Structures are given as structure tokens and as C-alpha cells.
Amino acid sequence: MTATITAFKASPDRGRGLARDMQVRWALEEVGQPYDVRLVTFAEMKAPAHLALHPFGQIPTYEEGSLSLFESGAIVLRIGESHPGLLPADRDARSRAIMWMFAAQATVQPPIVELTMSAMLERDEPWFATRQPRLEQAVRDRLSQLSARLGEADWLDGDFSAGDLMMVTVLRRLGSSGIVGDYPNLAAYVARAEARPAWARAFAAQRAVFEAASNP
Amino acid sequence: MTATITAFKASPDRGRGLARDMQVRWALEEVGQPYDVRLVTFAEMKAPAHLALHPFGQIPTYEEGSLSLFESGAIVLRIGESHPGLLPADRDARSRAIMWMFAAQATVQPPIVELTMSAMLERDEPWFATRQPRLEQAVRDRLSQLSARLGEADWLDGDFSAGDLMMVTVLRRLGSSGIVGDYPNLAAYVARAEARPAWARAFAAQRAVFEAASNP
Numbered sequence: 001m002t003a004t005i006t007a008f009k010a011s012p013d014r015g016r017g018l019a020r021d022m023q024v025r026w027a028l029e030e031v032g033q034p035y036d037v038r039l040v041t042f043a044e045m046k047a048p049a050h051l052a053l054h055p056f057g058q059i060p061t062y063e064e065g066s067l068s069l070f071e072s073g074a075i076v077l078r079i080g081e082s083h084p085g086l087l088p089a090d091r092d093a094r095s096r097a098i099m100w101m102f103a104a105q106a107t108v109q110p111p112i113v114e115l116t117m118s119a120m121l122e123r124d125e126p127w128f129a130t131r132q133p134r135l136e137q138a139v140r141d142r143l144s145q146l147s148a149r150l151g152e153a154d155w156l157d158g159d160f161s162a163g164d165l166m167m168v169t170v171l172r173r174l175g176s177s178g179i180v181g182d183y184p185n186l187a188a189y190v191a192r193a194e195a196r197p198a199w200a201r202a203f204a205a206q207r208a209v210f211e212a213a214s215n216p
Numbered sequence: 217m218t219a220t221i222t223a224f225k226a227s228p229d230r231g232r233g234l235a236r237d238m239q240v241r242w243a244l245e246e247v248g249q250p251y252d253v254r255l256v257t258f259a260e261m262k263a264p265a266h267l268a269l270h271p272f273g274q275i276p277t278y279e280e281g282s283l284s285l286f287e288s289g290a291i292v293l294r295i296g297e298s299h300p301g302l303l304p305a306d307r308d309a310r311s312r313a314i315m316w317m318f319a320a321q322a323t324v325q326p327p328i329v330e331l332t333m334s335a336m337l338e339r340d341e342p343w344f345a346t347r348q349p350r351l352e353q354a355v356r357d358r359l360s361q362l363s364a365r366l367g368e369a370d371w372l373d374g375d376f377s378a379g380d381l382m383m384v385t386v387l388r389r390l391g392s393s394g395i396v397g398d399y400p401n402l403a404a405y406v407a408r409a410e411a412r413p414a415w416a417r418a419f420a421a422q423r424a425v426f427e428a429a430s431n432p
Contacts, residue, residue: 114330
């Protein structure tokens with residue numbers, strides 16, 4: 001049964017693979033499952049039909065037969081539980097992979113979103129110059145801790161897992177800020193993930209949506 | 217095998233059950249499992265022995281035999297997978313319960329933490345009066361959406377699940393702000409959770425730590 005996901009018709013990231021459909025596309029590519037995409041406008045995301053699928057009016061959603069999910073972490077976990085390639089077979093190792101998924105979403109992502117949203121929305125505010133370094137420091141505190149834990153390893157816990165998939169996509173949200181580059185092992189970690197064929201296929205697929213929207 | 221969790225020796229919430237060990241205590245009480253608690257000071261949380269358990273230097277951690285986890289969401293999920301009472305048996309319903317766990321952590325919690333941290337740390341800043349209403353509006357936007365989805369139901373998806381456990385603890389972080397009270401079905405939802413015997417036992421256990429620390 002081919003799943004259907006939703007993604008932005010016109011992604012605000014301009015095809016850089018920072019929107020959260022990237023996590024779901026990448027997970028589906030890692031496990032070799034085809035998928036259909038339904039593109040939604042911002043207006044459609046706030047309309048009743050989409051809110052029935054996603055109460056917070058966001059993307060992505062995931063529909064597979066009678067199952068309907070939102071939250072990229074939960075969707076990636078469902079995909080990982082349904083097909084080999086994203087979660088270890090060993091029960092304890094699987095719990096640790098899921099731990100890194102939650103760490104990406106609940107601990108590493110919030111200061112990154114706060115920093116990038118402030119950079120986008122508060123640039124002309126009188127407090128911007130004072131607050132921005134504090135927000136950046138909060139991000140750096142997290143990255144220092146993550147860098148210390150990763151050390152010289154290729155992935156966060158043994159083989160590549162859904163935990164790495166979530167963490168890399170969160171780190172990529174720092175985009176062109178250059179912050180990740182100050183942590184060489186984290187920069188290499190992101191590059192290692194981007195070198196995976198499944199990542200490249202997912203990136204190309206979301207990029208194609210942006211290019212089609214730009215050259216209608 | 218009795219698990220050992222960590223909690224604050226002196227919780228900044230002063231025994232109100234807002235620290236994240238509450239989620240793990242509550243989950244263990246729901247499934248009827250005893251547990252041991254190791255209390256840690258702020259200095260101990262940043263020391264190598266604790267960072268080996270929790271790379272971000274926080275509580276709670278969870279140790280069970282050779283397994284060691286951090287991230288309350290991942291710990292609650294592990295407990296729910298190990299014992300009946302927190303996750304539905306039906307596979308799709310289980311994915312939806314996990315979806316609400318991620319929604320609590322990744323979508324509802326961040327604006328709540330931003331609001332409460334700003335109220336705690338930025339009260340004397342010149343921008344406080346301008347930013348605070350915006351942060352509160354962001355919280356209200358999420359609560360409106362959550363309230364609309366919950367409707368007249370007792371719980372987010374069928375019976376009480378780990379998704380409700382995570383969502384209620386996130387909503388309780390709004391504490392004495394009175395915001396949840398503006399959404400009567402959400403206030404009733406939190407009260408319904410607090411009426412569960414397992415919640416009361418978990419609350420009493422963390423409260424006892426605060427009282428012991430206050431009356432040494």
C-alpha cells in the first residue's frame with residue numbers, strides 16, 4: 001500500500017530540504033518504499049480538510065490505508081517499525097535510537113528554531129542585537145554537548161538509524177549560519193548523512209517541487 | 217529488575233511536579249512498576265558521571281540493567297512498550313498514541329517553554345512588555361488547535377495513553393498563568409489526568425523530595 005504524504009506547494013525554504021517533509025521522504029527512501037505526495041498551499045493547510053489530518057495545520061502528514069498520522073518524528077518511527085533499515089533489531093539499541101529521535105525534536109531543535117525564527121522575524125526589532133547572541137549561545141551549548149557525545153563516531157549509536165536521520169535534519173536547519181561548521185565532527189556527520197543515496201533522492205524530490213513552482 | 221531514575225535534589229519548580237522526572241514517575245505508576253530514584257544537584261548534572269548518562273546534562277535518566285536512556289519521551293515510550301497500560305495493543309492506535317507524544321514534545325511544548333522561560337529570565341529586559349504578549353499568543357494558537365481537536369473527548373485518541381501523559385505534563389508547565397483555564401475542555405482534561413491514582417502517587421513522590429529538601 002503506497003503511502004501519501006503532504007508537503008508545501010511553495011516551501012519557504014526555497015528547495016533547501018529544510019521543511020519537515022524531508023524527514024519523511026528520506027525515511028521512505030532509506031527503506032525503499034515509494035510514496036505519493038499531495039502538495040498543499042498555506043491556505044489549504046489551515047482549511048478543515050487538512051486540519052482533520054493535522055490539528056496544528058502543518059506539514060507533513062502521512063496516510064497509509066486507514067491510518068493517518070502527523071508529526072514527522074512519529075511518521076519516521078512508524079516507517080522504521082514497518083520496514084528494516086531505520087531501527088536496530090536489538091530491543092535496547094532500538095530504544096536508544098528512539099531516544100535520539102526525541103533528543104533531536106525536544107532538546108536540540110527548540111533553540112535552533114528560536115534562533116532561526118528570530119533571525120527571520122525580529123531583525124528590525126530594537127532588541128535583536130542584544131538577544132541574537134544569547135540565542136546563538138544556547139544553540140552552541142547544545143551543539144558542544146552533542147559534539148562531545150558524538151566524538152569520532154560515524155553515527156550517534158552504532159549504525160545509522162532514525163535517530164541520526166532526525167538529528168541531521170534538525171542540524172541542517174542552521175543552514176548557511178556557519179554555526180555547525182565550528183564543530184568539525186558535527187559538520188562531517190551532516191556531510192556523511194548527505195552522502196547517503198537515500199538522502200540525495202529525497203533532496204532531489206523536494207527540490208523538484210520548488211523548481212516546478214518557480215518555473216510554472 | 218527495578219529501574220533507577222534521576223531527579224533534581226532541589227527542583228526549581230518547588231515540588232509542583234513540573235520537572236520532567238514527573239513524566240517518568242507517572243508512567244511507572246501507571247504500569248505498576250517500582251523504581252529507585254537518585255537525586256542529583258545542578259553541579260552533579262554537569263559532571264562527567266552524569267554526562268555519561270545524559271549528554272545534555274539534564275534529568276531524568278533511566279537505568280534498567282545494561283540499558284541507559286535519557287529524554288523523558290523515549291523513557292515513557294520504553295516503559296509503555298515493556299508493560300501494559302500506556303500504549304494501545306492495536307498497531308495503528310499505538311502509532312497515534314506515539315504521534316501525540318511527539319506532538320506534546322515537538323509542537324506544543326516549545327512555545328510554552330519559550331513563554332515561561334521569558335517570564336522567568338527576561339522580566340527586567342526593555343523588550344519584555346512587547347514580546348510577552350506575542351509569546352502568549354503563540355501558546356494560545358497551539359492551545360486553540362489542541363482544544364478544537366480534543367473536543368468533548370476524555371482523551372486525545374480513545375483510552376488514556378502515553379500521548380495524554382506527555383501532553384498533560386506539558387500543559388501543566390503553564391502552571392499558575394491561568395492560560396489553560398481559558399480553554400475549559402483542556403482544563404478538564406488536565407484535571408481528569410490529575411484525578412488518576414497513578415498521577416497522585418507520582419506527584420506525592422516528587423513532592424516528598426521537595427519537602428525533605430526544605431526541612432532537612
